[in-house]
Amino acid sequence: MNNHPYRINVGFLINAPVGTYRDFELSESSMELADDLHADEIHCTVRASRVQQGILATADCSAKTELECTRCLEPFETSLNAHFEELFSFHGLRENQEAEQYLPENGYMDLGEIIREYLVMEVPYAPVCRQDCKGLCPVCGKNLNLEPHNHTEEE
Numbered sequence: 620m621n622n623h624p625y626r627i628n629v630g631f632l633i634n635a636p637v638g639t640y641r642d643f644e645l646s647e648s649s650m651e652l653a654d655d656l657h658a659d660e661i662h663c664t665v666r667a668s669r670v671q672q673g674i675l676a677t678a679d680c681s682a683k684t685e686l687e688c689t690r691c692l693e694p695f696e697t698s699l700n701a702h703f704e705e706l707f708s709f710h711g712l713r714e715n716q717e718a719e720q721y722l723p724e725n726g727y728m729d730l731g732e733i734i735r736e737y738l739v740m741e742v743p744y745a746p747v748c749r750q751d752c753k754g755l756c757p758v759c760g761k762n763l764n765l766e767p768h769n770h771t772e773e774e
Contacts, residue, residue: 625663625734630726632669633709640668645730650682652739658682658699663734673708673722680734686746690754691762697746701737705730 624647632639645663652658663680680701685694707722722728753763758770 623729623731625731626727626729627665627667628727629667629674629707629722632667632674633722633726635669637669637671640666642666645734650731650735650738652684652735652742656684656739656742658684658738661734661738663730665730667728670706673706674728675704675706676728676730676733677704678702678730678734678737680738682738684742686742688748688752689745690747690752691764692755693748693762693764695746695748697743699738699741701734701741703733703737705733 625645627643632641643665645665647661648659650658650661659682661680661682663678665676665678668675668677682699683696684699685696687694705720707720707728710721710724753767755761756763756768761768
């Protein structure tokens with residue numbers, strides 16, 4: 620397993636003319652998104668473009684994760700898709716004093732933490748296994764998707 624699967628070398632773009640770009644394909648089998656959440660089959664297509672202020676990383680990422688349905692409490696697999704643009708500014712430019720990301724002097728951008736953050740933002744707040752999920756019976760707690768039933772008033 621690669622120790623830095625999301626690190627790309629963009630050093631050659633530092634002295635390239637504005638508008639020069641290169642595409643990168645990044646893949647990894649799994650990534651820890653949070654303490655109790657991980658993603659599998661991560662794939663990202665990244666375009667690193669030389670712009671006036673630095674290197675602009677534009678990415679489309681996809682991953683699979685397992686969540687718990689908030690209606691029926693059953694686990695289910697879902698896809699996460701994230702798109703982002705992040706500017707890695709050159710050090711020493713006056714107009715970049717408040718930049719969030721800086722291009723390391725060695726020319727290697729590590730996108731791992733950024734990818735993780737954008738994938739986490741794609742996790743639904745209240746995930747459901749399917750739109751027509753019936754949830755749990757409020758009387759007995761059985762999964763109504765598996766065992767549709769009615770209760771009598773006496774129960």
